[in-house]
Amino acid sequence: TGDFTTVEAGKLHMATNAAFPPYESTSDDGGFEGIDIDLAQKIADDLGLELVVDDMDFSSVITSVQSGKEDIAMAGLTVTDERKQNVDFTDTYATGVQVIIVPEDSDIKTVDDLANDKMIGCQEGTTGYIYCSDTPENGGYGEDHVVAYTNGATAIQALLAGKVDAVVIDSQPAQEFVKANPGLKILDTEYVSEDYAIGVSKSNTGLRDALNAELKKLKDDGTVQEILDKYIKA
Numbered sequence: 001t002g003d004f005t006t007v008e009a010g011k012l013h014m015a016t017n018a019a020f021p022p023y024e025s026t027s028d029d030g031g032f033e034g035i036d037i038d039l040a041q042k043i044a045d046d047l048g049l050e051l052v053v054d055d056m057d058f059s060s061v062i063t064s065v066q067s068g069k070e071d072i073a074m075a076g077l078t079v080t081d082e083r084k085q086n087v088d089f090t091d092t093y094a095t096g097v098q099v100i101i102v103p104e105d106s107d108i109k110t111v112d113d114l115a116n117d118k119m120i121g122c123q124e125g126t127t128g129y130i131y132c133s134d135t136p137e138n139g140g141y142g143e144d145h146v147v148a149y150t151n152g153a154t155a156i157q158a159l160l161a162g163k164v165d166a167v168v169i170d171s172q173p174a175q176e177f178v179k180a181n182p183g184l185k186i187l188d189t190e191y192v193s194e195d196y197a198i199g200v201s202k203s204n205t206g207l208r209d210a211l212n213a214e215l216k217k218l219k220d221d222g223t224v225q226e227i228l229d230k231y232i233k234a
């Protein structure tokens with residue numbers, strides 16, 4: 001692999017928001033666990049670096065890489081054209097779909113019902129928030145109908161408390177949250193499909209190339225699939 005430097009010699013600093021199971025969450029022993037954590041650990045091991053997980057608000061994940069405080073942004077992070085202006089993305093290693101969570105007895109039956117003057121909870125700075133808060137002409141519901149919570153768990157608490165009518169969030173975390181909170185369900189109607197990748201500083205193309213080589217190796221030898229299967233139960 002080519003030459004690259006990291007923020008701190010010998011270490012790989014990973015910016016994430018660890019409230020997004022099964023991609024990243026805090027574990028019972030006070031550490032971190034999830035798909036992104038395992039995958040980043042593999043990559044760091046192969047590159048001879050020590051992985052350091054830095055937990056922060058999701059809205060800081062990209063900017064911290066952009067400003068050179070962190071080496072990689074790995075947070076179930078969706079590739080978007082807008083984000084591509086701020087960071088480079090590696091190849092994709094997973095996919096997600098935005099879904100809608102509602103209380104079991106909700107009158108919201110399909111995605112179209114979200115338009116009927118409903119309040120929608122989202123995670124701050126995420127694609128779900130960006131879609132939902134967009135104008136109706138662009139397929140959104142307008143900023144007045146969307147509440148941004150700092151993370152998925154707080155959005156779910158607001159839904160349980162009746163402060164919002166629905167939560168829009170990525171499908172795999174949605175399943176975890178619904179499993180943990182009886183009385184909620186995921187609507188069948190799918191929303192937007194997304195690709196997850198690792199964000200890297202635009203001035204660290206050497207690291208991006210090394211990560212892509214690693215991702216290719218770990219996809220080809222089945223490691224990526226193994227990690228996904230470990231956390232995503234069919």
Ligand code: ARG
Pocket residue numbers: 016017018019020023024058075076077078079096123125126127128151152170194
């Ligand atoms: N995939 C969505 C996005 O990139 C949500 C990611 C949220 N990740 C997190 N670790 N909280 O906007």
